[in-house]
Amino acid sequence: MVSGALRCGRGTRRSCGVRSCAVCVCVCVCVCPQVPELQKTTVRIQQPERVMGVISAIKEQGSSKLQVISDFDMTLSRFGCNGRRCPTSHNILDNSRVISEDGKKKLKDLLQHYYPIEIDPNRSLEEKRPLMVEWWTRAHELLTQQKIQKGDIAQIVRESDVMLRDGFNELFDQLHKYNVPMFIFSAGVGDVLEEIIRQANVFYPNVNVVSNYMDFDDSGVLKCFKSPLIHTYNKNNSVLQGTAYFQQLSTRTSIILLGDSMGDLTMADGVPSVENILKIGFLNDKVEERRGKYLDAYDIVLESDETLDVVNGILRYILMET
Numbered sequence: 001m002v003s004g005a006l007r008c009g010r011g012t013r014r015s016c017g018v019r020s021c022a023v024c025v026c027v028c029v030c031v032c033p034q035v036p037e038l039q040k041t042t043v044r045i046q047q048p049e050r051v052m053g054v055i056s057a058i059k060e061q062g063s064s065k066l067q068v069i070s071d072f073d074m075t076l077s078r079f080g081c082n083g084r085r086c087p088t089s090h091n092i093l094d095n096s097r098v099i100s101e102d103g104k105k106k107l108k109d110l111l112q113h114y115y116p117i118e119i120d121p122n123r124s125l126e127e128k129r130p131l132m133v134e135w136w137t138r139a140h141e142l143l144t145q146q147k148i149q150k151g152d153i154a155q156i157v158r159e160s161d162v163m164l165r166d167g168f169n170e171l172f173d174q175l176h177k178y179n180v181p182m183f184i185f186s187a188g189v190g191d192v193l194e195e196i197i198r199q200a201n202v203f204y205p206n207v208n209v210v211s212n213y214m215d216f217d218d219s220g221v222l223k224c225f226k227s228p229l230i231h232t233y234n235k236n237n238s239v240l241q242g243t244a245y246f247q248q249l250s251t252r253t254s255i256i257l258l259g260d261s262m263g264d265l266t267m268a269d270g271v272p273s274v275e276n277i278l279k280i281g282f283l284n285d286k287v288e289e290r291r292g293k294y295l296d297a298y299d300i301v302l303e304s305d306e307t308l309d310v311v312n313g314i315l316r317y318i319l320m321e322t
């Protein structure tokens, strides 16, 4: 499995066993013949041997031990759409016809102020956390003032520019076929993201979502968001305690974790007795500035890759009957 060639970020080839390229100090990618998608130019891996070992161990344990824990916005959904930014589940509401012009402006101002803080590699998580609570709280208050109707959500999603990553059908279909639970853990808007996967016809029974859900009054008008508030940097056991679904997953000791933020790395922290975990990170924005931290934290980093090719390739290999 580990045999093959190592490809460094600048194209130099070395035999396997070499951790980093001695000529040009850069990260190498192990080319695993069973997962040809790992040869894509978007793939960066700091410790190829470890990655190959984890993939082999997950395959050995089999599909009955596997679960996928995934972020939603900018991980299952695309970051870029035809040269523009794709909307997050929040942005879908922010940009919709049910929000007043004044509301739109205020929500955009919040995004422009807080998003650079969210992705800033030079600020600590301790510094970011209270600011994220501030962003989400202020945005949810503004959305609540707009008297959004539950019955409008499906049409708002239909009219939006949201797109799931290329290959989403194969991902959801494979996991459904092999009864592998897919746990979507999102700081987005649960009602909106559920509607996206419903409209994409992939909301199978093995898919479960924990997110920020809207609370509607008896006439179907948004009155508040349910607690606990989930933001980018509290996606961990603190908000999962009490969710029955998460407890059920304790026997699934092999995990493939998919995320696009440094905050997504803790999504599996509540799972007891994790034996094998493969963390795959989509690095969408400010690639150069954030590459180092992503390579240290994620096992596989996918740079500006709008597809699920690598995830699907790994799953195909793991789930393939031998």
Ligand SMILES: Nc1ccn([C@@H]2O[C@H](COP(=O)(O)O)[C@@H](O)[C@H]2O)c(=O)n1
Binding pocket: 071, 072, 073, 074, 088, 089, 090, 091, 111, 115, 118, 135, 136, 139, 185, 186, 187, 188, 232
């Ligand atoms: N008002 C807001 C708050 C957050 N966002 C973005 O949503 C993303 C969080 O959702 P995940 O599914 O990725 O957990 C995150 O990328 C924030 O930038 C927003 O657009 N508007």
Ligand SMILES: [Mg+2]
Binding pocket: 071, 072, 073, 074, 075, 259, 260, 261
């Ligand atoms: Mg995300």
